[in-house]
Amino acid sequence: MLVSRIEIIPLGGCGEIGKNMTAVRVGDGMIVIDAGLSFPSEEMHGVDVVIPDIEFLRQNRDSIRAIILTHGHEDHIGALSYVLSEISAPVFGTELTIAMANRKLAERLLPHQYDLKVMRPGEAFDVAEFTVEPIHVTHSIPDSCAIALHTELGVVLFTGDFKFDFTPIDGHLTQLSRFGELGDKGVLVLLSDCTNVENDGWCPSEKSVYEGFRRVIGNAPGRVLMTMFSSNLHRVRQAFEVAQEFGRKVALAGRSMETNVKIAQNLDKLKLPKDVMIRLEDVDEYAPEEVVILTTGTQGEPLAALSRMAREEYSRLQIQPGDTVIYAAKPIPGNEAAIWQTVNRLFRQGAVVVYGSEEGVHVSGHGYREELKMMINLTRPQYIAPVHGEPRHQYHYVKLAEEMGYSEENIIVMENGNRLIIEKDGAFFAENVVCGRVLVDTSGYAGVSDETLRDRGNLASDGVLFVHVAIDPDAGKVVGKPELISRGMISPNGELDSLRDVLAAMLDKLDHAELRDTSALHHEISDVARKYIKKATNKRPLVIASVIEV
Ligand SMILES: [Zn+2]
Numbered sequence: 001m002l003v004s005r006i007e008i009i010p011l012g013g014c015g016e017i018g019k020n021m022t023a024v025r026v027g028d029g030m031i032v033i034d035a036g037l038s039f040p041s042e043e044m045h046g047v048d049v050v051i052p053d054i055e056f057l058r059q060n061r062d063s064i065r066a067i068i069l070t071h072g073h074e075d076h077i078g079a080l081s082y083v084l085s086e087i088s089a090p091v092f093g094t095e096l097t098i099a100m101a102n103r104k105l106a107e108r109l110l111p112h113q114y115d116l117k118v119m120r121p122g123e124a125f126d127v128a129e130f131t132v133e134p135i136h137v138t139h140s141i142p143d144s145c146a147i148a149l150h151t152e153l154g155v156v157l158f159t160g161d162f163k164f165d166f167t168p169i170d171g172h173l174t175q176l177s178r179f180g181e182l183g184d185k186g187v188l189v190l191l192s193d194c195t196n197v198e199n200d201g202w203c204p205s206e207k208s209v210y211e212g213f214r215r216v217i218g219n220a221p222g223r224v225l226m227t228m229f230s231s232n233l234h235r236v237r238q239a240f241e242v243a244q245e246f247g248r249k250v251a252l253a254g255r256s257m258e259t260n261v262k263i264a265q266n267l268d269k270l271k272l273p274k275d276v277m278i279r280l281e282d283v284d285e286y287a288p289e290e291v292v293i294l295t296t297g298t299q300g301e302p303l304a305a306l307s308r309m310a311r312e313e314y315s316r317l318q319i320q321p322g323d324t325v326i327y328a329a330k331p332i333p334g335n336e337a338a339i340w341q342t343v344n345r346l347f348r349q350g351a352v353v354v355y356g357s358e359e360g361v362h363v364s365g366h367g368y369r370e371e372l373k374m375m376i377n378l379t380r381p382q383y384i385a386p387v388h389g390e391p392r393h394q395y396h397y398v399k400l401a402e403e404m405g406y407s408e409e410n411i412i413v414m415e416n417g418n419r420l421i422i423e424k425d426g427a428f429f430a431e432n433v434v435c436g437r438v439l440v441d442t443s444g445y446a447g448v449s450d451e452t453l454r455d456r457g458n459l460a461s462d463g464v465l466f467v468h469v470a471i472d473p474d475a476g477k478v479v480g481k482p483e484l485i486s487r488g489m490i491s492p493n494g495e496l497d498s499l500r501d502v503l504a505a506m507l508d509k510l511d512h513a514e515l516r517d518t519s520a521l522h523h524e525i526s527d528v529a530r531k532y533i534k535k536a537t538n539k540r541p542l543v544i545a546s547v548i549e550v
């Protein structure tokens with residue numbers, strides 16, 4: 001395909017960790033890499049997940065040739081159902097990624113709304129005018145890949161999430177030599193994971209977790225409960241193997257744990273030792289020191305099995321004194337409070353909880369500095385752009401690239417909504433595209449407005465105040481005193497009583513015409529109440545005024 005320019009438009013995942021989604025336009029066609037979500041921060045009351053604003057994709061819906069998924073993590077596939085409900089394009093991913101996407105899509109969309117296609121690492125394929133090549137990389141979920149888009153101007157290379165694990169659990173090494181070959185061929189731009197750029201050296205192999213598990217499980221007096229991401233099937237397998245070594249059986253708790261293990265086993269992506277798995281219902285038939293339970297709930301999610309056990313609300317299994325609970329995962333920022341609450345509840349019930357990387361029960365899935373450098377060395381790109389990182393990660397990646405001899409004009413720091421244009425003679429930014437975030441309510445509705453969020457914030461911290469005023473329109477006067485009803489507010493010094501007097505005095509001064517203009521009256525009442533409460537209590541409750549004609 002003869003082209004003179006390539007456009008790269010990140011719609012999520014730049015300057016943040018989460019909701020990864022990038023559009024690449026070559027000629028008339030467009031490819032979208034990943035469609036991920038992120039999790040709400042604590043102040044986003046009632047928000048379930050956050051997804052990228054896809055207005056730009058809507059505007060270009062006829063150009064979109066395909067959506068390509070790098071791997072099955074939520075920050076890469078979690079927004080797919082929202083995207084596909086508006087955009088129709090085939091979705092390509094590796095076997096496991098597609099199986100995981102399929103499970104989610106089947107719950108939310110009708111079969112004709114999605115078209116999933118399996119791609120195989122190492123096998124380039126054409127979709128419309130694009131040539132797409134998935135390249136296997138190691139990461140904390142099997143079947144992850146980098147994506148090379150072959151174009152006239154050179155290769156556009158997305159690393160996806162990666163580390164260079166030289167002793168991968170499933171035996172599938174990163175296709176190092178292929179990255180080197182692409183380097184020889186000419187990589188135009190490398191869009192690299194930079195999440196762990198602040199860590200020197202090499203990320204420990206996933207295999208190192210085995211020793212950590214051995215140490216803890218070998219010393220555990222009773223049952224062992226382990227919580228980990230159910231998608232981290234390498235770790236699930238190691239848990240089974242260590243359990244077997246100590247003569248323990250393994251049961252699974254939590255829906256995603258059960259389904260992901262089943263999906264991966266069916267695809268032969270997860271090899272578990274024979275005769276180790278038992279049903280959760282049969283755990284009591286074994287002595288405590290013969291049992292390991294793998295459970296969901298690493299992030300303190302309220303509905304996850306471990307959180308429910310901690311609250312003594314999980315009918316299938318109860319925590320008992322002597323249990324050891326292993327957190328084989330890291331908190332996602334924002335979830336710490338919920339996690340500590342669960343940990344404390346578990347301690348209170350007599351369990352001993354083991355957490356933190358220093359215990360050797362968790363390693364990251366993202367490469368450290370030496371790995372990031374190795375990727376650059378192998379691919380020797382003309383342009384280099386750190387993605388999958390917050391501004392601080394991008395900043396440190398820029399420093400790293402400079403250390404490696406890259407000059408300013410070849411290092412590109414992108415933000416969501418940027419429109420990067422690369423031509424033969426150089427790269428530049430064109431005007432930004434429409435971009436942002438869409439908040440999905442816990443009810444499933446996508447599009448919680450900033451105003452709603454602000455109201456929820458005020459309600460949560462300062463409560464709500466209703467002001468009812470009755471008017472006799474014929475007589476042109478107020479009937480009785482305003483009625484105030486509050487919820488979640490405090491007025492220790494009778495502030496609400498004084499406010500009622502203030503409002504009554506204000507209403508007294510209004511003439512007939514002013515009293516009949518209900519919309520202005522609503523506004524005036526709310527305004528006076530809001531200002532008064534702010535001044536008296538330094539709080540900003542949500543104020544709702546109603547004027548009733550009697
Ligand atoms: Zn990711």
Ligand SMILES: [Zn+2]
Nearest residue numbers: 071073139161
């Ligand atoms: Zn990932």
